[in-house]
Amino acid sequence: MKILIINAGSSSLKYQLLNSKTKEVIAKGNCEKIGLSKPFISYKHNGQEQTFPGAKNHEEAIEKVLQILTNKDYGVLKSLDEIEAVGHREITGGWIYNKSELITDELLKQLKKFDELAPLHNPANVLGMVACRKVMPNTPQVAIFDTAFHQTMPEKAYTYAIDYKDSQKYHIRKYGFHGSSHRFITLEAAKVLGKKVKDVNLIIAHLGNGSSITAVRGGQSVDTTMGLTPLQGLVMGTRCGDIDPTVVQFLMNKKKMTVDEVMNYLNKKSGLLGVSGVSSDHREVEAAAKEGNKRAELADEMLCYSVRKHIGSYMAVLNDVDAVVFTGGIGENSAATREKIISNMENLGIVLDKKKNKNFKRGQVELISDAKSKVKIYVIPTNEELMMAMDTEEIVKKLKKSK
Numbered sequence: 001m002k003i004l005i006i007n008a009g010s011s012s013l014k015y016q017l018l019n020s021k022t023k024e025v026i027a028k029g030n031c032e033k034i035g036l037s038k039p040f041i042s043y044k045h046n047g048q049e050q051t052f053p054g055a056k057n058h059e060e061a062i063e064k065v066l067q068i069l070t071n072k073d074y075g076v077l078k079s080l081d082e083i084e085a086v087g088h089r090e091i092t093g094g095w096i097y098n099k100s101e102l103i104t105d106e107l108l109k110q111l112k113k114f115d116e117l118a119p120l121h122n123p124a125n126v127l128g129m130v131a132c133r134k135v136m137p138n139t140p141q142v143a144i145f146d147t148a149f150h151q152t153m154p155e156k157a158y159t160y161a162i163d164y165k166d167s168q169k170y171h172i173r174k175y176g177f178h179g180s181s182h183r184f185i186t187l188e189a190a191k192v193l194g195k196k197v198k199d200v201n202l203i204i205a206h207l208g209n210g211s212s213i214t215a216v217r218g219g220q221s222v223d224t225t226m227g228l229t230p231l232q233g234l235v236m237g238t239r240c241g242d243i244d245p246t247v248v249q250f251l252m253n254k255k256k257m258t259v260d261e262v263m264n265y266l267n268k269k270s271g272l273l274g275v276s277g278v279s280s281d282h283r284e285v286e287a288a289a290k291e292g293n294k295r296a297e298l299a300d301e302m303l304c305y306s307v308r309k310h311i312g313s314y315m316a317v318l319n320d321v322d323a324v325v326f327t328g329g330i331g332e333n334s335a336a337t338r339e340k341i342i343s344n345m346e347n348l349g350i351v352l353d354k355k356k357n358k359n360f361k362r363g364q365v366e367l368i369s370d371a372k373s374k375v376k377i378y379v380i381p382t383n384e385e386l387m388m389a390m391d392t393e394e395i396v397k398k399l400k401k402s403k
């Protein structure tokens with residue numbers, strides 16, 4: 001089944017056309033700077049890359065993407081009818097959705113409720129859905145929630161220790177994110193471990209620009225590091241991760257910042273970027289650290305330490321762990337980071353095979369633990385778009401059966 005996956009942001013719209021059966025990516029790209037000056041659309045297919053003039057709004061962006069995909073010279077589709085379904089990434093399903101859903105008028109009404117939870121992402125995600133339904137009214141569309149996989153967390157893990165009445169009334173709680181990635185890795189890890197999904201216990205470290213670790217018991221998320229928003233947890237590219245909330249008050253007083261300014265600072269100017277002063281990109285921070293930049297070295301050490309600490313805490317949560325899995329841009333590509341995170345964990349039963357870790361070839365599933373390691377260590381490339389396509393296909397197949 002050919003499925004179009006859409007990830008709409010406020011001024012961008014990423015698209016990927018996949019064949020859910022063969023897992024092949026047929027074409028992909030990004031509509032950038034939507035509504036801004038010099039918007040453009042990138043388009044990759046068959047190893048080629050092209051750029052086209054962009055769009056003034058999301059509806060036009062989708063129209064243009066569909067025109068590109070069906071163009072008779074460079075397109076990959078004969079007709080739009082070949083697209084059997086569209087899957088949309090939705091940042092949050094809030095307290096309501098614990099699985100992917102068919103997009104209906106009623107669902108869109110419900111999603112509006114989440115603007116407060118994710119003011120930057122939710123309105124943009126919904127905009128993409130509305131625009132796509134307008135342009136492709138007869139194609140079934142599915143919302144895939146970043147938070148859905150974590151809705152199995154027990155109340156003690158997702159509740160913040162504030163006045164219970166407030167958490168109930170305003171839905172203030174840990175939701176968790178990167179759900180499609182953590183779910184995909186859970187399914188893949190079960191395969192390589194030769195176990196049923198319901199029997200796998202994992203610690204999944206998704207380390208990229210945004211990073212989160214999830215504790216999986218019996219194939220289900222029982223805790224994760226991101227919280228009400230993706231700001232909580234690990235040290236990330238530009239996000240601070242866990243801090244004492246009093247830092248907010250301190251910054252407001254010292255730097256005469258508003259709450260919004262402080263939140264922008266913690267989300268966009270902190271993490272690797274804030275500590276190193278070099279970059280939010282881990283490769284650049286690693287390179288600067290190698291050249292002797294002390295702040296870059298500290299930033300890298302802090303990232304590894306925050307991951308290490310959470311692996312330790314999830315070992316305590318789960319007790320019995322089949323595997324620690326690394327994924328995401330940093331987790332899949334940086335052998336040095338994996339080694340720093342995992343060294344001296346022998347007493348927890350986690351022992352890295354340093355050679356295997358170093359010699360590992362990118363883009364494949366690899367066991368990198370020592371033979372004597374009680375807990376296996378894997379690198380498994382994530383594929384969030386494929387997970388979204390698989391979900392979309394399942395829902396659309398059910399829909400077709402029910403007709």
Ligand code: AMP
Pocket residue numbers: 207208209210237280281282283284286328329330333334
């Ligand atoms: P993602 O958000 O999953 O695309 O991951 C992006 C992050 O992965 C960036 O910080 C990159 O610098 C980092 N990354 C990608 N390749 C490497 C590499 N070979 N070594 C270190 N970090 C890498």
